[in-house]
Amino acid sequence: MRTLVLNAGFEPLAIVSFKRALVLVMNHKATIVEIDAGHPVWGSSGVYDRPSVILLTRYVRLPRGRTMPVSRRGVLRRDGHRCAYCGKNATTIDHVQPRSRGGRDSWENLVACCLRCNNKKSDRTLSEMGWALHAIPRMPHDVSWVVRGVESALPQWEGYLAPAA
Numbered sequence: 001m002r003t004l005v006l007n008a009g010f011e012p013l014a015i016v017s018f019k020r021a022l023v024l025v026m027n028h029k030a031t032i033v034e035i036d037a038g039h040p041v042w043g044s045s046g047v048y049d050r051p052s053v054i055l056l057t058r059y060v061r062l063p064r065g066r067t068m069p070v071s072r073r074g075v076l077r078r079d080g081h082r083c084a085y086c087g088k089n090a091t092t093i094d095h096v097q098p099r100s101r102g103g104r105d106s107w108e109n110l111v112a113c114c115l116r117c118n119n120k121k122s123d124r125t126l127s128e129m130g131w132a133l134h135a136i137p138r139m140p141h142d143v144s145w146v147v148r149g150v151e152s153a154l155p156q157w158e159g160y161l162a163p164a165a
Contacts, residue, residue: 003051004157008059012147021051030054034156052156068145070107078140079112084133088114098123107139
């Protein structure tokens with residue numbers, strides 16, 4: 001069982017085990033916002049509600065400008081495993097600006113790609129191929145990229161994971 005931890009400003013911070021969440025609550029470092037009804041925790045000194053969402057009592061400052069490290073898995077996930085050129089199922093990644101021409105390993109230069117398009121494009125640019133991208137590649141900023149474990153969110157968390165307007 002997992003628990004969503006919210007900063008004092010209600011922004012999602014982390015996913016922790018319910019045991020860690022219960023320790024934070026018992027030490028008065030957090031309060032329970034949502035409980036996992038029907039699954040109480042039995043202890044030697046009593047029965048406790050199992051927390052599903054907790055709110056920290058003190059605000060935790062996060063370093064500004066946190067960037068997500070680029071990875072093959074991350075690029076495929078960002079692009080929904082769809083080829084940036086033809087839209088078919090993607091199994092690999094491609095450099096929009098080829099590395100042989102100064103292209104870097106960055107969120108803005110890597111796209112998901114099917115093997116056929118990757119081989120066809122080779123080390124050429126989009127203008128040389130006469131191709132266009134379906135979407136402009138960018139670094140992801142969604143909460144599911146900052147907080148690990150949110151991809152498989154529990155229904156109780158939905159109201160707390162909504163993107164900021």
